[in-house]
Structures are given as C-alpha cells and as structure tokens.
Amino acid sequence: MKFLPNYVFIEPGAENYELGKKLIREFEAFGIPINKLKSFNRLDEVKKSPNEFYAFSKRSLVIGIKKSMKLECCKPSADYQFSLVTGCPGSCEYCYLQTNQSFKPFIRIYVNIDEILENVDKYINMAKPKITTFEIASASDPIAVEHITGSVKKTIEFFSSKEFGRLRLVTKYSNIDNLLNINHNNHTKIRFSINSKFIIKNFEHNTDTIEDRIKASSLIYNAGYPLGFIIAPIMYYENWEEEYDKLFKTLKDKIPNTDLSPLSFELIQYRFTAKAKNVILQRFPNTKLNMEEENRIKKWGPYGIYKYIYPKDISEKLKSGITNMIYKYFPNSNIEYFT
Numbered sequence: 252m253k254f255l256p257n258y259v260f261i262e263p264g265a266e267n268y269e270l271g272k273k274l275i276r277e278f279e280a281f282g283i284p285i286n287k288l289k290s291f292n293r294l295d296e297v298k299k300s301p302n303e304f305y306a307f308s309k310r311s312l313v314i315g316i317k318k319s320m321k322l323e324c325c326k327p328s329a330d331y332q333f334s335l336v337t338g339c340p341g342s343c344e345y346c347y348l349q350t351n352q353s354f355k356p357f358i359r360i361y362v363n364i365d366e367i368l369e370n371v372d373k374y375i376n377m378a379k380p381k382i383t384t385f386e387i388a389s390a391s392d393p394i395a396v397e398h399i400t401g402s403v404k405k406t407i408e409f410f411s412s413k414e415f416g417r418l419r420l421v422t423k424y425s426n427i428d429n430l431l432n433i434n435h436n437n438h439t440k441i442r443f444s445i446n447s448k449f450i451i452k453n454f455e456h457n458t459d460t461i462e463d464r465i466k467a468s469s470l471i472y473n474a475g476y477p478l479g480f481i482i483a484p485i486m487y488y489e490n491w492e493e494e495y496d497k498l499f500k501t502l503k504d505k506i507p508n509t510d511l512s513p514l515s516f517e518l519i520q521y522r523f524t525a526k527a528k529n530v531i532l533q534r535f536p537n538t539k540l541n542m543e544e545e546n547r548i549k550k551w552g553p554y555g556i557y558k559y560i561y562p563k564d565i566s567e568k569l570k571s572g573i574t575n576m577i578y579k580y581f582p583n584s585n586i587e588y589f590t
C-alpha cells in the first residue's frame with residue numbers, strides 16, 4: 252500500500268530544508284495543495300467533531316521540524332528512541348497511538364533529518380565504546396511513508412558507518428524497495444509485525460496485507476539484514492491455534508532457510524487500559540475487540556496505569572502454543588520474550 256495524503260500542511264520554516272523542498276515539489280506534482288500552518292504541530296484551525304477530526308487526520312500529512320532533541324529511553328527494545336515521523340496512516344483499533352497521540356493523530360514528517368542524525372551521533376559518541384541502540388518506530392510506522400520521505404534509507408546508511416550505533420525498526424508495511432540495495436552493514440535490524448488473518452482483517456485497517464508483509468520480509472532477509480518478527484497483539488479466540496499455525500507455515504514457505512542468520516520473535520499478548528478502551532469505543536463503536544474487564548486480570552503497568560491482561564491459564568496456553576509453533580517451523584530461531 253502506498254499512502255498518499257489528501258491534505259498536506261507545512262509548518263513555518265520547513266520549506267527551507269532539502270526534504271521540505273522535495274516534498275513540496277512532489278505533492279504539487281500530484282496536485283495536492285500545501286496549506287501553510289501558523290504554528291508547530293497543530294491542526295487546531297480545522298474545526299470538526301472528534302471522529303471527523305480523526306478520519307481527517309489519518310488523511311493528512313504535516314511537513315514539520317523536530318524541535319526537541321532530548322531522546323527518551325526505549326527499554327527493553329533499545330537504549331533510546333527517536334522519530335523521523337510521528338503518527339501513521341494505519342488505523343489499527345488496538346494501536347497504542349490511539350491513546351498516546353489521541354489528540355494529534357495526523358502524520359508528521361520531520362524534514363530536519365540531518366539535525367536529527369547529528370543529535371543521534373552525539374548520543375553514540377557519549378556512550379562509546381559501548382554500543383548504543385536506537386528504535387525509530389515507537390511513535391509511528393516510518394515505513395508507511397518511506398516511499399514519500401526516503402528518511403529510513405538515509406538513517407540506515409548513516410548507521411552503517413557507526414561502529415558503536417545500531418538501529419531497530421518495526422513495520423506493518425512493505426515499502427522497502429529503496430532499502431534493498433544499500434549498504435546497511437548489518438547495523439539495522441528490521442522487524443515485521445505480523446498476525447493471524449482474523450486479527451489483520453478485523454483490527455488492522457489501512458495496513459499492508461500479510462502476504463505483502465511476508466514478501467517484504469523475505470526480500471529484507473535476502474538483502475542480508477538481521478530480521479525479526481513481532482506478533483502483537485496475540486489474541487485468544489476460536490481457531491487461534493489453527494490460524495497462527497497457518498501464519499508460521501506461510502512464513503516458513505517464504506523464508507525456507509534461516510541457517511545463516513536465525514530469525515527473532517517478540518511475542519506480546521493483547522492488553523488494554525481503561526483509557527484506551529474509551530478511545531477505541533468512541534472511534535470504532537462496532538469494534539470486535541474483546542475488552543471485557545471481568546474476563547481479565549489487572550496488572551500494574553510501567554506508565555502508572557492498570558492494564559487488563561489475559562488470566563494465567565489463557566496466557567500459558569498462548570505462550571506454549573505459539574512458542575511450539577515457532578520452534579516447529581524455525582527450530583534455530585530466537586524467541587526474545589513473551590509478555
């Protein structure tokens with residue numbers, strides 16, 4: 252899927268950057284008008300109801316400038332996170348961005364990529380000779396707009412020359428063509444978020460199909476990148492075993508030989524918070540997400556709020572079922588965690 256916005260906005264000063272100029276040229280060539288914003292990171296002038304604003308935002312792209320250069324920690328995935336983009340054209344019903352970026356669900360592309368990478372370099376240099384890892388998909392899915400920005404390619408090339416820096420990203424999209432023939436030097440790990448047909452069909456709107464994701468992952472593997480998969484959220488429903496088994500079998504068919512470089516898997520069960528449930532029900536009133544608190548147990552989360560997770564017997568079933576399937580098809584793989 253190649254996302255193209257219906258509405259484009261530009262923040263003051265973004266037109267002075269090389270990427271800003273390129274984006275203006277390209278959107279004008281597509282006949283998409285560029286609206287000038289008076290301030291940063293706001294679309295307040297667009298007056299709509301909350302649900303209309305959400306739908307509008309998912310079709311809107313802001314060409315912006317990253318101001319704050321203080322990087323946040325990103326444990327356990329990486330030491331730090333930074334963003335080339337925030338927001339995502341996808342509308343996954345369970346996405347944590349539904350609550351995290353609840354009031355700013357539009358896609359914002361940062362054009363000051365050289366400044367962003369210079370800042371990353373400072374963090375790498377401060378910690379060396381320790382290797383510092385960075386995640387770029389914590390506040391967005393940067394591959395969703397890579398065909399527009401080319402920023403992931405530039406970032407991978409930057410990291411390829413960094414002895415003490417490593418990059419990680421995760422995606423539900425397949426716009427990876429421009430990443431295949433570049434020098435990555437094994438310094439970037441790409442993970443694909445995959446799931447059963449039931450989950451993708453019902454909850455992952457406006458993302459790429461599982462076939463496209465798996466095809467893209469095999470191209471990435473053959474291009475020599477370290478490759479991993481995130482299965483999230485894992486859900487317990489009728490036919491879950493059959494459907495997940497089919498998923499891993501399809502993956503095995505497309506990536507039959509992993510002797511040279513084992514795959515990694517990260518496994519995350521479905522969970523929700525009271526705040527997320529409210530936002531989801533407002534945005535997706537007919538959702539099929541099972542959010543019955545009475546069938547869950549409460550767990551205190553790292554961000555100071557309770558989350559509702561599966562009870563232990565279901566969680567154990569999911570853990571052993573999925574783990575066995577992965578080792579059946581990929582005996583040399585590395586399951587990094589199940590949570």
Ligand code: SF4
Nearest residue numbers: 339341342343346423
């Ligand atoms: S693709 Fe990822 S970032 Fe985008 S809406 Fe879905 S879960 Fe969220």
